[in-house]
Amino acid sequence: MAKNGFFNRLIYGKEGPDITADEPEKRAFFRFWEIAWNKRFKLNGLSLIYFLCNLLSTAVTAAAYMLAVSFYYTLSKGISVKDAIAASADPRAAQVMYYMGLAFVTILFNVIPVFSAGPFRAGMTFVTQSFVKREPVFVWHDYITKTRSNLKLGIQAMIINGIAGVIDLVTVAFYLACTAKDSNMAGVMPNWLLFISAAIAIFITVMLLAMNLYIYPMIVTFKLTLKQLYKNAAIFALIKWLPNLGIILLTAAMVLLPLLVINGYFAFIISLLLYAVIGLAFTAFLHSFYVYPILKKYMIDNPKADRSGGNNSAAGAAGDAIDAADSAADAYAAADNAADNADGADKIDNTENAEVPDVLR
Numbered sequence: 330m331a332k333n334g335f336f337n338r339l340i341y342g343k344e345g346p347d348i349t350a351d352e353p354e355k356r357a358f359f360r361f362w363e364i365a366w367n368k369r370f371k372l373n374g375l376s377l378i379y380f381l382c383n384l385l386s387t388a389v390t391a392a393a394y395m396l397a398v399s400f401y402y403t404l405s406k407g408i409s410v411k412d413a414i415a416a417s418a419d420p421r422a423a424q425v426m427y428y429m430g431l432a433f434v435t436i437l438f439n440v441i442p443v444f445s446a447g448p449f450r451a452g453m454t455f456v457t458q459s460f461v462k463r464e465p466v467f468v469w470h471d472y473i474t475k476t477r478s479n480l481k482l483g484i485q486a487m488i489i490n491g492i493a494g495v496i497d498l499v500t501v502a503f504y505l506a507c508t509a510k511d512s513n514m515a516g517v518m519p520n521w522l523l524f525i526s527a528a529i530a531i532f533i534t535v536m537l538l539a540m541n542l543y544i545y546p547m548i549v550t551f552k553l554t555l556k557q558l559y560k561n562a563a564i565f566a567l568i569k570w571l572p573n574l575g576i577i578l579l580t581a582a583m584v585l586l587p588l589l590v591i592n593g594y595f596a597f598i599i600s601l602l603l604y605a606v607i608g609l610a611f612t613a614f615l616h617s618f619y620v621y622p623i624l625k626k627y628m629i630d631n632p633k634a635d636r637s638g639g640n641n642s643a644a645g646a647a648g649d650a651i652d653a654a655d656s657a658a659d660a661y662a663a664a665d666n667a668a669d670n671a672d673g674a675d676k677i678d679n680t681e682n683a684e685v686p687d688v689l690r
Contacts, residue, residue, distance in 0.1 A: 361618050365611070368460050371468050375456055376610035378472065382449040383609070387435060389491065390444040394434045397498040398427070404506035404514050429588050432600045434498070436584045440604075440612040441538050441577065442545060443494040447487025452476035454545040457614040461621050479548050485555050486544055490537075497534055504530050539566035539573035546620045551628065561628075569623060576619050580612055 355363065365372065395410070402413045410427070417423035442450050455475040459466035476483070504526050507514045518526070540562040547558055566573060587600045 357618075361615075364460055364463070364618075365614060368614075371456075371460075372610040372614060373607055375453060375468055375472070375613075376607050377605060378469075379446075379449060379453045379609050379613075380605040383439065383446045386444045386446045386487075386491075387439055390435045390438050390494070391431060393438075393444070393495045393498050394431050396495070397502040398430070400499055401502040401506050401509075404503065405509045405512035407513055425593060428594065428597050432597050433584055433588060436600060436604050436608065437581055438494055440584065440608060441580055441616070442541050443490050443497075443537060445487055445490070445545075447483035447485070447490075448476045448480045449483075450487075450545050451479035451483045451548050453610065453613050454617065455549040457610065457617040458546060458549065458621055460614060461617045475549055482548050482553075482555065482558070483545075486548065486558070489555075489559075490541060490544070493537055497530075497537055501530050501534065535574060535577065536563075536566050538577050539570070542566075542573060542576065542616050542620055543624075546617060546624060547628075550624060565623065565627075572619075576616065580615070583612065584608075 354360065399410050402408055402410050406413060408416070414420055414423045414427060438444050449472075452472040452475040456466055456468055456472055459471070504523070506512055507518050507526070508523060509515070540559070543562045543565045544558060547553060547561060553561070584600070587603060588596045590596075591599050
């Protein structure tokens with residue numbers, strides 16, 4: 330199939346020779362970059378598509394950050410953010426720091442989908458997870474199909490995560506107001522209680538971010554109830570605490586790097602451009618590459634997994650009907666697979682929306 334032109338490459342990818350399934354599997358690091366390079370145009374296109382679908386969520390995240398900062402200055406100084414910036418020793422530097430904080434929190438809490446356009450995030454996660462599994466995928470078709478078939482659970486996760494994200498940011502702002510130098514809140518809480526509060530705030534923030542590494546991959550892979558989804562996400566967040574923390578810190582470093590390397594307001598603009606053009610899909614691919622082997626080990630290949638639950642709702646049935654109606658397009662997607670390097674290697678059983686759910690005990 331001929332695919333010419335820049336926009337076709339964004340959606341279909343660049344043509345290349347297949348690799349036979351007999352070739353030995355490369356180490357994870359090299360396999361990650363091989364897939365990322367082969368799928369670079371698809372990742373670009375996917376990132377731009379999701380960026381447009383996620384604009385409202387991005388705005389909500391920015392509003393949550395501004396609310397938390399305003400809450401901090403109201404508690405600690407009794408003034409507005411604008412007055413606090415004007416009263417600082419270097420108002421321009423203070424304003425730049427404010428916008429850098431805005432960019433960092435907004436991007437981080439969207440690439441790790443605490444705030445997200447839930448169903449659209451599910452669609453993007455399905456595509457990046459298919460890249461990881463080296464399964465054929467037609468980016469636009471599968472993105473839309475999985476967005477529609479995971480509409481209900483995606484919206485529920487979006488609302489719950491969004492509320493939790495706002496509460497977390499406000500909680501951190503409250504703690505910082507209590508510990509800030511010359512704060513109106515200084516002395517309100519004893520030091521030992523402040524220490525405990527700091528530990529709790531850090532734990533909750535990391536827990537929230539870690540759970541969101543797993544929520545959307547499980548949505549597109551299994552039929553789970555909302556309770557099962559969050560139970561499993563909490564278990565994975567705890568039993569893989571240190572690896573999860575490592576992925577979170579790596580993601581945060583990727584978000585922070587442009588803000589530190591580039592000076593002034595230009596850093597804010599460059600960060601947003603990178604976020605839109607590649608950041609959303611690349612980090613989603615990174616998280617899928619990390620999460621899917623864990624799901625496969627503990628849920629897909631686990632014979633002791635609980636199979637008592639399931640998604641028997643009307644929305645779930647509708648999703649199944651959509652998938653069945655679009656099954657003919659899967660053959661078309663398989664043909665598209667021949668255009669990508671390494672897509673013929675290490676096939677894995679397709680467990681997306683399997684008939685029975687695998688749930689951790």
